[in-house]
Amino acid sequence: MEINFSLFSIEIATALLAVIILIIGLMIPKQSRHILGYIIALGLVVIFGFSFRFYGLNTAVIDKMYLVDDFSVFFKQLFLVAAILVILASIRYVNKMNGNFEFYVITIVAALGMMVLVSAGDMLTLYVALETMAISFYILAGYKTDPKSAEAGMKYLILGALSSGILLYGLSLIYGMTGTVIITEIAAKIGLLSGYSPALVVGLVFVLAGLGFKISLIPFQMWTPDVYEGAPTPVTAFLATGSKAASFAVLARLLLIALPAYSRQWQLLVAVLAALTMIIGNLAAIPQTNMKRMLAYSSIGQAGYMITGILAMNQAGVSALSFYSVIYVLATVGAFTVVMTCSTQTDSDEITDYAGLAQRSPLMAAALTIFLLSMAGIPPLAGFTGKLYLFKSIVNQGYLWLVIVGLVMSMVSVYYYLKVAKVMYMNDPVDKTPITIPAEAKITLLLTMIATIFFGIYAQPLSVLAHIAGKALLTF
Amino acid sequence: MTTWVDWNIFAYWSDYDIFWPAGCGRIFFQGFLYLTNNYTILVFYVIIHKILSIEREGIMLFRYTGIAVILVWGIVFPVILLRLQKMISPHNPTRAKTLTYECGLDTQGDTWIRFKISYFMYALIFVVFDVETVFLYPWAVLFQKLGLFGIIEMIIFMAILIVGFAYAWKEGALQWM
Numbered sequence: 001m002e003i004n005f006s007l008f009s010i011e012i013a014t015a016l017l018a019v020i021i022l023i024i025g026l027m028i029p030k031q032s033r034h035i036l037g038y039i040i041a042l043g044l045v046v047i048f049g050f051s052f053r054f055y056g057l058n059t060a061v062i063d064k065m066y067l068v069d070d071f072s073v074f075f076k077q078l079f080l081v082a083a084i085l086v087i088l089a090s091i092r093y094v095n096k097m098n099g100n101f102e103f104y105v106i107t108i109v110a111a112l113g114m115m116v117l118v119s120a121g122d123m124l125t126l127y128v129a130l131e132t133m134a135i136s137f138y139i140l141a142g143y144k145t146d147p148k149s150a151e152a153g154m155k156y157l158i159l160g161a162l163s164s165g166i167l168l169y170g171l172s173l174i175y176g177m178t179g180t181v182i183i184t185e186i187a188a189k190i191g192l193l194s195g196y197s198p199a200l201v202v203g204l205v206f207v208l209a210g211l212g213f214k215i216s217l218i219p220f221q222m223w224t225p226d227v228y229e230g231a232p233t234p235v236t237a238f239l240a241t242g243s244k245a246a247s248f249a250v251l252a253r254l255l256l257i258a259l260p261a262y263s264r265q266w267q268l269l270v271a272v273l274a275a276l277t278m279i280i281g282n283l284a285a286i287p288q289t290n291m292k293r294m295l296a297y298s299s300i301g302q303a304g305y306m307i308t309g310i311l312a313m314n315q316a317g318v319s320a321l322s323f324y325s326v327i328y329v330l331a332t333v334g335a336f337t338v339v340m341t342c343s344t345q346t347d348s349d350e351i352t353d354y355a356g357l358a359q360r361s362p363l364m365a366a367a368l369t370i371f372l373l374s375m376a377g378i379p380p381l382a383g384f385t386g387k388l389y390l391f392k393s394i395v396n397q398g399y400l401w402l403v404i405v406g407l408v409m410s411m412v413s414v415y416y417y418l419k420v421a422k423v424m425y426m427n428d429p430v431d432k433t434p435i436t437i438p439a440e441a442k443i444t445l446l447l448t449m450i451a452t453i454f455f456g457i458y459a460q461p462l463s464v465l466a467h468i469a470g471k472a473l474l475t476f
Numbered sequence: 477m478t479t480w481v482d483w484n485i486f487a488y489w490s491d492y493d494i495f496w497p498a499g500c501g502r503i504f505f506q507g508f509l510y511l512t513n514n515y516t517i518l519v520f521y522v523i524i525h526k527i528l529s530i531e532r533e534g535i536m537l538f539r540y541t542g543i544a545v546i547l548v549w550g551i552v553f554p555v556i557l558l559r560l561q562k563m564i565s566p567h568n569p570t571r572a573k574t575l576t577y578e579c580g581l582d583t584q585g586d587t588w589i590r591f592k593i594s595y596f597m598y599a600l601i602f603v604v605f606d607v608e609t610v611f612l613y614p615w616a617v618l619f620q621k622l623g624l625f626g627i628i629e630m631i632i633f634m635a636i637l638i639v640g641f642a643y644a645w646k647e648g649a650l651q652w653m
Binding site: 019022023026 | 635636639643646
């Protein structure tokens with residue numbers, strides 16, 4: 001069998017980077033290991049630049065087990081960007097934690113799992129990649145040596161194992177009914193079945209539950225606040241962005257490519273879950289006093305908006321999902337960067353400890369306000385454009401009620417986002433010492449802030465890429 | 477203790493050779509009824525037989541009867557075995573019999589104690605080589621066929637494992653503390 005290995009270049013390069021970092025890390029003395037963070041960021045930037053060459057290939061490798069289409073390339077770039085930003089922002093945090101370089105290695109392995117996940121053309125590759133990602137996150141969530149982090153890791157491990165068991169069961173039911181694991185062939189095999197198969201619907205629901213756990217869709221969201229709060233903040237940032245975006249991408253592929261024949265069944269289910277996710281996520285965020293918990297609930301609410309892109313079942317919806325994923329990743333990584341920079345000095349994640357942040361560090365206060373307003377969808381910022389695309393894609397499909405729920409909940413979210421802004425700008429700080437931002441975290445902050453503003457004013461470049469990605473998923 | 481049973485209902489079962497070969501059920505159940513005089517199981521069989529005969533008559537309500545039958549059988553069979561075992565075997569526990577190890581040393585003290593995590597480290601590192609061996613066997617069988625590609629692939633695989641092992645060694649996983 002001839003395999004064109006050059007199509008795997010991004011993944012091979014990433015895996016190689018992880019191994020090389022592991023080797024270098026073993027050879028250099030412990031106190032100079034922090035330079036590995038910079039090496040990794042540099043390596044990932046090189047891979048990111050190189051990955052633009054993969055647009056327009058649209059081929060399948062190894063009997064359609066692996067797809068290199070524009071959709072997957074788009075998301076791979078997103079994971080690379082998220083990994084670069086998170087690693088840059090976390091260098092000081094990791095040094096303070098205990099300076100272990102394994103943190104970076106496992107982070108890249110998690111990114112590798114996400115990349116393979118979005119490219120997976122069959123359900124086995126999908127599952128293996130999902131586990132690569134999930135196991136890395138189990139380790140990372142419990143990385144800090146305090147009881148809260150250990151609890152987060154344990155919780156995520158147990159619930160994650162349960163959810164991947166459910167997912168596997170769903171996949172096996174789909175395989176049992178269609179006789180194929182190749183995602184692009186499932187739809188054709190379903191067409192050959194006579195009539196409506198209840199077992200397939202059970203499989204569909206199980207798959208939705210398994211992946212719904214990863215994207216913290218409403219009935220499967222219980223782990224989110226606890227894990228987000230307990231895990232080290234860089235891990236939370238990567239978990240909330242990369243893991244979620246990857247699961248959205250693979251859910252879109254499964255539902256739209258493999259199971260469009262059962263759209264009548266899953267569309268209603270997804271619509272109701274989306275509405276519930278928006279409502280409960282945003283309402284539960286209001287009483288939170290811990291910044292990380294508040295962001296966790298807000299990220300649950302964001303998942304509710306994002307899944308409407310899949311619900312639309314057309315190219316506009318997938319493009320909107322891709323577009324919003326980028327916006328969401330930028331804003332979330334930025335917000336968590338502020339959280340981790342603050343917590344290295346104040347040792348606290350409570351919202352009340354953000355009092356007077358505008359005096360202590362004007363840049364961070366401004367950045368956090370921009371990220372939060374972008375997530376709320378305030379017009380000049382990118383979140384508004386993203387939400388516009390998302391809601392536009394479903395409004396003509398008979399989901400006007402869902403759009404209204406989304407809009408009302410966006411208004412609700414403005415309230416708790418602005419509450420943080422109020423604390424930062426109106427309240428006086430208890431401790432007046434200015435917070436210094438490490439240079440690396442400053443890079444992340446400025447990049448995400450500029451991108452959030454830029455894509456809000458001039459969304460063209462990103463929306464063109466998202467359009468290509470959406471088209472590739474549905475036509476390939 | 478002989479009872480007349482319409483064995484005809486078991487004739488149908490022989491079609492389902494996933495359960496047992498033809499005739500097995502009859503022998504088993506005759507033996508079972510003879511031993512226990514327990515007809516509850518028979519009731520299950522009559523019910524299932526009814527369901528199956530409905531399907532045979534062409535009502536397509538029971539497309540998954542096979543699964544239902546396996547499910548019921550999966551629940552019933554262990555119960556039968558356990559009860560059968562209780563009924564047949566003599567029950568005569570002595571102190572020596574109830575010990576954890578019937579032969580060998582007596583256990584001292586509580587078994588719920590803390591033990592060294594180092595054992596776990598060794599087990600983990602063992603797994604690395606275990607998996608390597610599992611992969612090496614099929615590779616060795618197909619070695620001629622795979623050619624240079626196989627050698628390079630195995631070198632990469634071994635290199636990754638060795639890096640992992642070197643990492644564990646360097647970080648002191650093999651140190652006995």
